Amino acid sequence: MKGDFKNKCFSSLGGNNVSKSRIEGGRMMKIIFVSVLVVGLISMLTTHPMAQEKKIVLLSWGGVWEEGIKKAFGDPFEKETGIKVIYTGPYDLGKLKAMVEAGRTEWDVGQPGMGWLVQAEHANLLEPIDYSVVKKEQLDPGSVHKYGVGGEYEAIAIGYRTAKYGKNPPKNWKDFWDTKAFPGLRCLPKRPDFTMELALLADGVDPAKLYPLDIDRAFKSLDRLKPNIPVWWTVGTQSQSVLKDGEVDMVATYNGRIIDLKVKGAPVDIVWNQALYYQAAWCVFKGTPRLADAMRFIEFSNRPENQAMMSKHIYYGPTNPKAFNFIDKETAKFLPSYSEHFKDCVKLDFDYWRPNREKVLEQMVQWLMK
Amino acid sequence: MQPYLKRSSVYLLYPLILYLLIFFVYPLFLGLIRSFFDPRFTLTHYIHFFSAPVYLRVIMNTFKIATTVTLFCLVLGYPFAYLLSGVSPKMSNRLMIIVLVPFWVSLLVRTYAWMVLLGREGVINSLLIGLGLTATPIKLLYNAVGINVGMVHILLPYMILNLYSVMKGIDRNLLKASENLGANWIQTFFRIFFPLSLPGVGGGCLIVFIMAIGFFITPALLGGTGDIMISQMIETHVTTLLNWGFAFCASFILLGITLLILLVYNRFLGLDKLWGGV
Numbered sequence: 034m035k036g037d038f039k040n041k042c043f044s045s046l047g048g049n050n051v052s053k054s055r056i057e058g059g060r061m062m063k064i065i066f067v068s069v070l071v072v073g074l075i076s077m078l079t080t081h082p083m084a085q086e087k088k089i090v091l092l093s094w095g096g097v098w099e100e101g102i103k104k105a106f107g108d109p110f111e112k113e114t115g116i117k118v119i120y121t122g123p124y125d126l127g128k129l130k131a132m133v134e135a136g137r138t139e140w141d142v143g144q145p146g147m148g149w150l151v152q153a154e155h156a157n158l159l160e161p162i163d164y165s166v167v168k169k170e171q172l173d174p175g176s177v178h179k180y181g182v183g184g185e186y187e188a189i190a191i192g193y194r195t196a197k198y199g200k201n202p203p204k205n206w207k208d209f210w211d212t213k214a215f216p217g218l219r220c221l222p223k224r225p226d227f228t229m230e231l232a233l234l235a236d237g238v239d240p241a242k243l244y245p246l247d248i249d250r251a252f253k254s255l256d257r258l259k260p261n262i263p264v265w266w267t268v269g270t271q272s273q274s275v276l277k278d279g280e281v282d283m284v285a286t287y288n289g290r291i292i293d294l295k296v297k298g299a300p301v302d303i304v305w306n307q308a309l310y311y312q313a314a315w316c317v318f319k320g321t322p323r324l325a326d327a328m329r330f331i332e333f334s335n336r337p338e339n340q341a342m343m344s345k346h347i348y349y350g351p352t353n354p355k356a357f358n359f360i361d362k363e364t365a366k367f368l369p370s371y372s373e374h375f376k377d378c379v380k381l382d383f384d385y386w387r388p389n390r391e392k393v394l395e396q397m398v399q400w401l402m403k
Numbered sequence: 404m405q406p407y408l409k410r411s412s413v414y415l416l417y418p419l420i421l422y423l424l425i426f427f428v429y430p431l432f433l434g435l436i437r438s439f440f441d442p443r444f445t446l447t448h449y450i451h452f453f454s455a456p457v458y459l460r461v462i463m464n465t466f467k468i469a470t471t472v473t474l475f476c477l478v479l480g481y482p483f484a485y486l487l488s489g490v491s492p493k494m495s496n497r498l499m500i501i502v503l504v505p506f507w508v509s510l511l512v513r514t515y516a517w518m519v520l521l522g523r524e525g526v527i528n529s530l531l532i533g534l535g536l537t538a539t540p541i542k543l544l545y546n547a548v549g550i551n552v553g554m555v556h557i558l559l560p561y562m563i564l565n566l567y568s569v570m571k572g573i574d575r576n577l578l579k580a581s582e583n584l585g586a587n588w589i590q591t592f593f594r595i596f597f598p599l600s601l602p603g604v605g606g607g608c609l610i611v612f613i614m615a616i617g618f619f620i621t622p623a624l625l626g627g628t629g630d631i632m633i634s635q636m637i638e639t640h641v642t643t644l645l646n647w648g649f650a651f652c653a654s655f656i657l658l659g660i661t662l663l664i665l666l667v668y669n670r671f672l673g674l675d676k677l678w679g680g681v
Contacts, residue, residue, distance in 0.1 A: 127642040156645050259628075264545040267623050279524045280544070391644050398636070399457040402464060402629040 088117040089326050092143030092318075095122050097293065101346025106334040113333070116326050126152055129318060133158050138320040141327040144184045147311045147383045148226055154180045155387055160317040166328040172335060173370070175380075176352035181314030183335035185349035188369035188378055189227050190308035192276050192291035193283045195300045205307045209283055210235035210254070212261050217282030219258060220275050223265035223401075225393040226386045227309060228255070230379070231285055234307055240379040248393055252400055265401070276301055292348040292367045305374035311381040312352060344368055350375075438651035448652035458636065458653065462660070465632045468622065469615035471547075472554045476562040476611050477604065479555065484566035484603070485596075488573075502560045510557060514624050517553050518544060521625075550626035557621065558614055562607040569603025570596075605672040613661055633657055 091107070093099045099120055107118040124145055132138050145153070153159050159180040169177045176183055191209055193202060203215055209231070212219075221228050229246050232254040238247070264280060266272040272286035277299050284291075291303045315331040317324065333339065340351040341359030350370030351357065357365060357372075365371045369378060408415075438448055452458045483502075487495050505513065520526045521543035528540040543549060573596065581591040619634040633653065640650035 125642055126645055127647075130645055130647070152643070152645060262628065263542070265628060271624065274518070278522050280522055391646065394639065394644070395455055395457045398631055399460065402457075402460055402631060 086117055087115060087326065088119055089141040089323050089330055090119045090121055090139060091330075092124060092140045092145075093120040093122045094124065094144075097347050101343050104346060105339055105343035106330070109339065110330055110333050114326075114329065116329070118330070124149065126156075126158075129153060129158050130156060133319050136320060138318050138322075140318045141321045141323050142315060142317055142330055144313050144315050146187065146313045147181070147381070148386060150181045150314055150316055151383045151387045152390075153316070158319050160319055160321065160324060160327075162315075162317070162331070163324075163328045166325070167332045167335065171337065171353050171355055173352050173354055176312050176314065178314065181312070181316045182331060183340075183352045184312060184314040185340070185343065185352060186310050186368075186370040186375075187313050187349045188288045188305075188308040188310040189222075189231070189285055189381075190288045190291060191283055191304035192272075192286055192294070192301050193304065194276065194279065195302050197282045199300075199302075202302065203283065203304055205304070206231050206235040207237065209285065210258050212258070215283070217261070218280070219262050220264050220266055220272060220281040220284040220286075221258075221262060222272070222285065223267050225390065225397045226381070226383070227285065228397070229393065230309055230381065232258075234379065240307065243379065244382045244385050246385065246389075248396065252396070255400070288367070288369055289348045296367075305369075306377045308369065308374070308378045309381045310369045310375075310378040311383065313349065314352075434651040435655060437648055438655055441648040448649045449656075451649065452652055452656060458633075461631055461633050461636055462656075464630070465616050465634075468550065468554075468626075468630060468632065469612050472551060472558060472615045473562075473608050473612045475551055475555045476559050477608060480559055480562035480566055480607065481604070484563050484570055485600075487563070487567050488570035502563050505556060505560055511620060513556065514553055514621050517549070517556070517625055521549055521552065544625060546627040547630075550622050550630050553621045553625040554615060554618060558611045561614065562611050565607035565610060566600065566603040569606070570600050573599045602672070605668065609664070609668055613664070616657065616661070 091102070093102065099122075103118075103120070107120070111117055121140065124143070126149065129138075129140070132140070150159070161179050162182045167182055169182065172183050176186075191203055191206070195202075197217055198215060203209055203211075208215055209219065221231065229248060229251040230243060232251040233243060233246060234240060235258075236250060236254040238250075262281075264275055266275065266284070266286065269287055269290050272284050273290045273294055275281050276284045276286075276291075277294055288303060288305075288308065291301060294301045295303065315334060317327045317331070321327060334343075335353055337351070337353045337355035338359050340353045340356040343349075344351055344356065344360055345364055348364075348367040350368035351360075352370070354370075360368075366373070369375060439445065441447065483498075487498050487502075490498070518525070522528065523540045523542075523544070525544070527543060528537075531537045531541065543552075577595055577599070578591055581595045582588075586594065616632070617634050619632055619638060622630045622632050623635060634657075637650050637653050637657075640646045640653065
């Protein structure tokens with residue numbers, strides 16, 4: 034019995050009992066042939082119509098960001114141009130580098146923070162913006178670059194629990210560091226950019242003379258706060274949950290994260306003074322076959338009425354100042370580029386970080402393990 | 404027992420070998436080259452790894468965490484596997500579900516679930532405060548407790564399954580013989596059962612340890628400030644710093660250390676015992 038079974042199974046793979054197995058082998062070939070045919074047909078049917086349709090692939094941050102993008106830019110763009118917007122993720126510089134190296138870029142447009150963008154630009158992973166399509170005249174001049182344009186302003190601000198500091202809220206990073214006047218626990222981002230700047234501002238460095246950063250001084254400043262930091266956040270959602278769940282009383286995180294908690298009714302508030310702002314700019318990934326459509330999408334998304342719609346969904350500020358004509362005052366107060374607090378914000382310089390990131394990161398890990 | 408397949412049947416291995424060559428060995432080889440060429444031959448990455456104080460600290464840290472987690476898994480897993488191997492098949496099938504359920508839930512979900520349970524205002528602390536057992540919340544998250552609870556929970560099944568497979572193969576007649584000759588339960592356990600179960604202990608510890616040194620999400624979310632593991636550093640170099648040469652270098656050092664552990668294990672305990680050989 035066992036011998037028979039063995040012959041049946043292995044003869045078609047080149048076993049020695051040929052005479053018995055010819056029929057079996059023929060049937061197996063037939064099965065293989067038919068299945069290859071079926072799989073081939075299915076894949077042709079499913080990919081063929083897609084190839085005909087015009088589309089662009091947008092690298093998405095997911096969650097509320099994607100919902101906002103879809104309503105503000107994606108759907109209206111599709112209506113106006115007939116070009117379908119496909120959303121994908123996550124943001125991964127390593128994957129982008131691998132795709133560009135392999136000559137198969139699957140992403141067309143994205144809106145990364147300047148830190149990410151500067152890294153990608155340096156590694157030669159982006160296409161220059163085509164200013165014959167994208168209009169720069171209306172945009173804030175600070176938001177127009179060779180490889181990135183427009184998009185939104187985000188800020189790293191203080192989020193605090195109102196139950197703890199409601200009567201006497203902190204006013205700046207010095208207060209964030211002052212655990213005598215503001216007793217309680219803190220949470221900072223587990224990354225050198227943001228954190229080093231905050232430590233220096235807390236130590237009294239003039240915001241106008243922040244760069245180049247005095248890293249030694251920053252670590253000395255951090256030494257003072259370290260006993261009050263039970264947790265360092267690595268992803269945005271984590272910074273929200275530690276504040277909401279009361280793991281800490283103050284956190285330094287994206288303004289959108291704090292406002293999101295506030296409008297959903299959590300007892301937290303934001304401090305705009307000395308918030309570190311930076312641009313999340315639109316960019317196009319190197320080697321995309323849909324370059325022209327990607328530029329059209331960027332032009333569309335930087336229009337004031339569209340930027341205004343995005344700010345209503347997720348609380349990051351327009352780079353097109355005209356967008357404020359379409360935003361009500363209540364919402365405007367939640368945005369970094371709103372004139373009332375834009376003047377008190379401090380600009381983050383990622384050109385400093387590109388060459389210094391690795392070294393300071395190593396120092397920071399060393400310091401964290403101390 | 405008469406072998407069922409002939410020696411020439413090794414060709415059954417060819418598809419797997421081909422798969423591993425193309426999708427594992429070849430990329431690994433490319434990676435090894437990239438760790439030495441950037442773009443010309445250089446030892447910069449390796450020199451940097453050993454001369455910058457941070458990476459050796461992180462490696463030590465990684466081993467410290469992996470060792471503690473392995474010990475906890477052993478202490479918790481051994482009695483359970485002992486029970487599992489001794490009860491009726493029906494009972495052991497039911498108990499086995501307890502071991503396997505964690506496999507069905509995503510790692511990230513489990514990690515976030517622990518955050519809800521262990522937090523300062525989490526389920527456990529609310530309960531303790533509500534019962535009046537403690538006035539201020541106990542620190543369970545973002546320290547050694549958090550990281551160990553989270554990692555042990557994920558790795559424990561591997562320990563139990565390894566122990567169980569060895570314990571199940573121990574001839575029960577040996578235990579009966581020992582008791583017949585006048586040994587009590589404790590003597591039988593320590594002089595007969597425990598020595599025979601050692602291959603399972605070795606195998607379980609080895610697998611848990613090697614898996615633990617590659618962890619990074621759980622320690623990042625549940626661990627304390629200083630609980631940084633080498634795979635987190637590698638990930639940062641791949642996705643944030645785009646320094647792939649260094650990332651490959653660090654990966655190969657980690658791989659080298661892992662192979663070294665396997666060699667030492669093989670020298671003293673024998674790798675063949677891992678898959679049930681005698």
